[in-house]
Amino acid sequence: MSMFQLSSLFGSFFKKETSVLGIDIGSSTIKIVQIKKKRGRAVLETYGELALGPYASIEVGRAISLQSDKMIEAVKDILREAKTTTLACGTALPLSSSLITFVTVPPVPDKQLGEVVAIEARKYIPVPLNEVLLDWSIIPKEDVYVTDDDSSKTEKMGNDVLVVAIHNEYLNNYQTIMSGCSLNPSFYEIEIFSAIRAVMDQGLATNMIIDFGARSTKLYIVERGILRTAHIINKGSQDITLALSKALSVSVSEAESMKRLYGLKGGPEYKELTEIITVNLDYIFYEANATLLNYQKKHSKNISKVVLTGGGVLLKGFTDIAKISFQTDVVYADPFSKLETPAFLAEEFAQAGPEFAVAIGAALRRLGEIQ
């Protein structure tokens, strides 16, 4: 069973539809996109974003865990506002709802692989296995040029396997929200896999994806399109806002506005603002660099590009210091480039790209299910 078949457990009950939705419920905003297939291409139909704060009477930009009835209300609102016309969808789950590990399993016949993976995974999963949904996929061997002798040697070494466990509680909660909105997800997948699909080009390169969200920052290292490392830092863009509010004695909404308006480009009049933002970002860059350097050292691989996703990277001046921090190429994710979009809105899509990576990735997978 491959990573992208998490859906097989839920099944696809729906008849042929041409339009599909990708849904990303973040800690501070919901993002949705609707796409359809036309002449073999994925065409953008509509998209939208909605801040969740107001549903719990807190500021826009802050992370919040809403009760399911409030979440249902919010999802219904964004569907209405974006004028979506389908209920067929794929839904991303937050990385924080899952546990991702890499295990090495001894060489066994294919039939026994599932059993052996479960035994290995049990060592890393701190809850009983009957409380989680377990999925896994074998990481393909890198060296395809081995001779027969060598390949038998690799066989003996066993397989590296990526294991994903999602707690049933999270899934039940998402199912409640989806069915409360009459939405029909044919799959749930961890946001990482949606993001990878939406932002990676095909190729052999090793890249790092940073998702700078409101509550947390996610770091993924992807090699040949396959996830090799996932790391979560419990600090996000809302922490900049909260630090600004405190240090400058302004309300959280004011701090949020200043963060978005000036970012790191406020100039000399906003020296303190710049400093506070910088201190908060330093922590994240430090962690991200450690992850990157560790990986490079351990695997003797060069990470040739860092791809920026998540609303937090829209901060003015973010790429400048990212480029200084990472001694490698740094680019904004451009997931809209995987879709056919109206040319006159190109700038808007370039700007919104980092935020919509997860939603677009989920929609692309759902679209792929249509024959």
Ligand SMILES: Nc1ncnc2c1ncn2[C@@H]1O[C@H](COP(=O)(O)OP(=O)(O)OP(=O)(O)O)[C@@H](O)[C@H]1O
């Ligand atoms: N123009 C901007 N400048 C600076 N920060 C911004 C800008 N636009 C959005 N943000 C910040 O980005 C964050 C939201 O990003 P995103 O929508 O990716 O988060 P999320 O998916 O809700 O969070 P998470 O992934 O942590 O659950 C907010 O904290 C917001 O303040």
Ligand SMILES: [Mg+2]
């Ligand atoms: Mg997010």
